Amino acid sequence: MSADNQTAVVDVLLLGFRNLHAFKFLLFTFFLLVYVLSLGGNLLIILLVLVSNFLQSPMYFFLSHLSFCDTVFTTNVLPNMLQVIIKEGSTLSLVGCIIQYHVFGFSATTESFLLTVMAYDRYLAICNPLRYTAIMSLSLQVLLVTSSWLLSLVLTLSSLLLIHRLQFCGLNVIDHFFCDVAPLLELSCSDTSLVKIEIYVCSVPIVLFPFLFIMGSYTSIFLSIVRISSTCGRQKAFSTCSSHLTIVSLYYGTLFVVYVVPTSILSLNLNKILSLLYTVVTPLFNPIVYSLRNQEIKTALQVQIIGRHTF
Numbered sequence: 001m002s003a004d005n006q007t008a009v010v011d012v013l014l015l016g017f018r019n020l021h022a023f024k025f026l027l028f029t030f031f032l033l034v035y036v037l038s039l040g041g042n043l044l045i046i047l048l049v050l051v052s053n054f055l056q057s058p059m060y061f062f063l064s065h066l067s068f069c070d071t072v073f074t075t076n077v078l079p080n081m082l083q084v085i086i087k088e089g090s091t092l093s094l095v096g097c098i099i100q101y102h103v104f105g106f107s108a109t110t111e112s113f114l115l116t117v118m119a120y121d122r123y124l125a126i127c128n129p130l131r132y133t134a135i136m137s138l139s140l141q142v143l144l145v146t147s148s149w150l151l152s153l154v155l156t157l158s159s160l161l162l163i164h165r166l167q168f169c170g171l172n173v174i175d176h177f178f179c180d181v182a183p184l185l186e187l188s189c190s191d192t193s194l195v196k197i198e199i200y201v202c203s204v205p206i207v208l209f210p211f212l213f214i215m216g217s218y219t220s221i222f223l224s225i226v227r228i229s230s231t232c233g234r235q236k237a238f239s240t241c242s243s244h245l246t247i248v249s250l251y252y253g254t255l256f257v258v259y260v261v262p263t264s265i266l267s268l269n270l271n272k273i274l275s276l277l278y279t280v281v282t283p284l285f286n287p288i289v290y291s292l293r294n295q296e297i298k299t300a301l302q303v304q305i306i307g308r309h310t311f
Contacts, residue, residue, distance in 0.1 A: 007169060007170070008167070008168065008169050009094050009168035009169055009170070009172045009187055010093065010094055010172075011091050011092065011093055011094065011172060012091070012092050012093070012094055012097045012172050012173075012174055012179065012184075012187070013089055013090075013091055013172055013173045013174065014080075014084045014089060014090050014091075014092060014174050014176060014177060014178070014179070015084075015089050015173060015174065015175045015176070016081070016084035016085055016088065016089060016090070016176075016177045017085065017177065017272070018175070021088060024085055024086060024088060025086075027085050028082055028085045028086050031078060031081065031082055031085065031280065032082055034078075034280055034284055035074060035078040035079070035082070037284060038070065038074050038078075038280075038283045038284040038287070039071060039074060039075070041067075041284070041286075041287030041288065042067035042068070042070045042071045042074075042283065042286070042287050043067070043071060044287070044301075045063060045064060045067040045287050045297070046064050046067050046068055046071075048297065048300050048301060048304065049061065049063065049064035050064070051304065052300035052303065052304065054296055054299055054300040054303065055296060055297070055300050058121050058136045058141050059118070059121055059122075059125075060296075061141050061145070062114060062117055062118050062121060062141070062144075062145065063118070065114055065145050065148075066111065066114045066115070066118070066286060067286065067287060069107050069110050069111045069114060070107075070111070070282075070283035070286050070287075071283075072103065072107045073104070073107040073108065073111065073279065073283050074279070074280070074283045076100060076103045076104055076107065077100070077104060077177075077178045077279045077280075078279075078280065080092065080100070080178065081177045081178060084177050085177075092179065094168055094172075097174075097179035097184060098160070098163055098164065098179070098184070100178060100179045101163075101179045101180065101181055101184055102156060102159075102160045104178065104179075104180075104279075105156040105159065105160075105181070106152055106153060106156045107152075108255070108278070109151075109152035109155055109156055109206050110148055110149055110152040111251070111282075112206055112207065112210050112251075112252070112255070113147075113148035113151060113152060113210060114145070114148050115210065115214065115244070115247070115248055115251065115252075116148075116210040116213055116214055117144045117145070117148060118244060119213070119214040119217045119218065119244065119248070120144075120213075120217060121136060122217070122221060122241050122244065123217040123218075123220060123221055124136055126221050126224050126225065126241070127220050127221060127224045155202050155205065155206060158198060158202070159181070159195065159198055159199060159202065162194060162195045162198055163181075163184070163185075163195060165190075166185075166188040166190040166192065166195070167188065167189050167190045168187045168188050168189065169189040170187070170189055171187065172187060174186075174187070176271075176272060176275070177272065177275075178275075178279070180275065181195075181199060182271075207252060207255050207256055208256075210252070211248075211252045211256070214248055214252075218241065218245060221241055225238055244289075246289060247282060247285060247286060247289060250277060250278070250281070250282060250285075251278055251282050254274045254275075254277045254278045255278060257274055
């Protein structure tokens, strides 16, 4: 598309969920509740891991970083999404829109890597329990977490730089509840083929490789669980993995469909629904399935409450 005789885009109009005017207050209340629960649950996990002596294992160290990542994830998308819902559309500056996409991509990529790290941790704990403590040292934990954050920053900066070089003109309407990459590129009057190629190439190390690694880890885990002689032992081992595997399937499944399947195959409404799964549902479910049903987390919370009351 030529940029000649077209107005440069300065602000972007997010349409959100159209044709749901009668339900906007219900949707606003529901997503506000989801945001409060998600934010509260993830911040509670971070706080407990920091102050409790019961939660000093590698699993909870990784979980605290995942909770922080989820906090960034939801705070980047949901507050503005609430404004879009209640106003039936909201204006965001083009710069703000690009920044929102970058923060979204950065946190989504980091979550992908952290889930992979957590799968590796469970693999070592179940398949190599005798050497688990020696292998999963504090230095390795810090290295894995630091690498996840830094690698995510590097991978997402490339797309940010490419998008920053584009020209945006003409229509400024995005039929979505946040600034995702596909509708953002539709506003550009420059050649976006290089950006699209970069996104598909980066989806391999961000989505495909981690997913394959996690599936390989769980294949080994399940084979090890089957070899456990006692029923109680098998149930205990499986209980530490089932919730993680559920979230992994939901998270990577939706990411794969939205960002790997060609956009022409997906309808706008289906794209929004799938986007809700990993931007809203997954950050809410993470503290529930990973820890709020975990006895160690409950014990740590009870100790903190009783300790404060005693003091």
